């Protein structure tokens with residue numbers, strides 16, 4: 001899409017615009033700014049390889065927004081600011097697809113694929129078929145129409161013939177170009193199909209946010225993507241960070257006098273054309289192979305990489321590559337005969353719901369947890385699953401004794417997909433919610449607008465105190481290794497640790513006398529506690545366990561102030577002016593900083609020596625590791641994994657989740673395994689040691 005020269009030019013323009021960010025823009029610079037923004041959206045959303053920090057992108061975006069607000073007559077429909085719609089969508093009108101959106105036939109093993117290939121060869125009369133193999137993306141399918149190079153319609157699959165017009169929501173997906181030069185290929189109108197996804201990181205963050213609000217987690221990213229496309233507030237759709245892969249051209253109308261472009265003679269050519277035009281097509285993920293044996297080998301190998309991908313796939317799709325062969329094979333009313341899905345092993349399993357226990361969380365929320373007959377789901381044994389709240393239990397129609405279907409996908413936390421009421425034998429019992437806290441006996445309350453029952457005895461309920469201490473120490477919070485769940489509980493019951501400040505006054509002489517606490521583990525624990533005092537402010541904010549404050553919001557809050565106490569003077573309105581902070585979150589922060597006990601806690605932590613000041617370290621791509629992707633594998637000796645990752649980000653680099661051509665550096669510690677083997681096969685990846693990494697940081 002962008003060659004080296006264009007890339008360098010646009011990056012130069014970006015730097016130049018950033019250096020004049022406070023000066024007014026000349027009219028001719030506005031289109032440059034738009035091009036620069038489109039370019040960075042492409043790098044970020046399509047290539048997954050940004051070369052500007054989020055903060056810098058935001059500055060440029062805001063600049064364009066201001067310029068357009070000052071003179072709305074200069075706004076063009078394809079301006080990057082025009083993705084975000086104002087107001088709410090009333091209805092999704094029904095629209096007919098130009099070509100029915102068929103489904104795919106499924107296969108589950110090599111024999112099925114051999115059968116498919118035999119039928120395909122018979123139908124086409126070919127001796128050997130060339131296939132294009134690509135991932136089967138696990139999301140919600142969409143169809144897009146571009147007319148005269150502009151995105152004119154986006155629709156859901158619906159029943160395959162008629163779907164919902166979701167154009168406004170599709171425009172919020174930043175990897176979908178609003179404008180693409182199909183005319184360069186002689187095309188006047190085109191219908192393309194693809195899949196909208198929520199990647200694993202965003203899915204986890206979204207689920208964590210749901211949980212913070214006491215709402216049930218979603219079972220899989222597919223439900224998250226499908227649900228997001230039907231939201232009536234496009235701004236909310238934009239916040240969901242959806243992505244789209246486009247993988248099929250279903251209909252083409254040529255410009256007058258033009259002949260069909262050569263590139264569309266093959267499916268792999270169609271993917272290439274889409275990629276060239278700025279779409280995220282599976283251009284890099286696809287493989288063209290001759291004969292079914294090569295296809296089977298490829299699919300088997302790809303399944304092993306499944307967990308390393310940033311998004312969820314549930315199989316592979318095998319398509320005859322040549323359009324001529326496709327036409328010869330034809331289709332049924334349900335699926336094309338020239339393509340088949342190869343489904344991976346399901347991450348679903350059935351089990352029995354044996355009992356429900358009620359746990360008290362750090363905010364007093366009562367969570368029912370289903371104890372199930374242990375079952376292996378995608379390689380992990382699952383014995384208990386959160387069933388969230390009363391409404392969820394009703395919605396899923398759960399009873400003790402039921403047979404249930406569970407799934408573990410995208411997000412590693414397993415969920416119940418459904419129960420099977422038809423298999424009930426009469427011995428099942430309904431799940432009864434307690435009226436009093438199962439730990440401290442305090443009467444439970446449920447505000448009318450919430451789904452969760454709570455114990456509001458927060459300062460005296462031992463379960464809540466213990467959970468707050470555990471959260472404070474946890475990996476993403478203050479990261480105090482050696483003070484995990486079981487140890488906190490033990491210390492609490494033995495009166496060695498009663499509250500958060502108590503972590504910093506632990507009676508080590510007594511702890512040394514406990515079974516399992518040698519000199520070494522105590523020394524390590526002391527060091528970990530000491531180290532936590534230097535954790536940055538955003539970690540402390542997250543560690544405080546303020547309701548609705550996840551890691552992302554904690555960062556927003558930390559960046560807003562010089563000192564944590566500043567929040568005492570923030571009004572509700574001021575809090576809501578911060579990025580992505582709505583009334584509910586603002587209310588919770590406001591309450592926290594207007595509660596005397598909490599302020600006392602902060603004073604105690606400050607006296608102990610914790611960081612309440614913000615060092616305002618903004619991420620910058622101009623660091624030593626600017627734009628480079630890192631992954632750590634094996635045991636590191638000098639750094640903790642989380643420390644090393646933080647160092648990468650602070651120096652302008654980024655962390656990726658798996659070994660692929662997008663990775664620049666694999667940092668190997670002791671006992672590095674399959675990631676190292678994989679990386680050795682990709683020439684562009686540099687394999688370096690922990691020491692070499694540290695040298696890079698020093699510059």
Ligand code: IVH
Nearest residue numbers: 103104134135136137141195247248317336
């Ligand atoms: S091709 C006429 N390619 O899987 C060919 N479909 O189970 C149409 N899907 O309805 C589909 N990844 O929503 C195709 N790389 C891929 C796909 C893919 C996911 C979905 C698609 C389809 C469903 C069938």
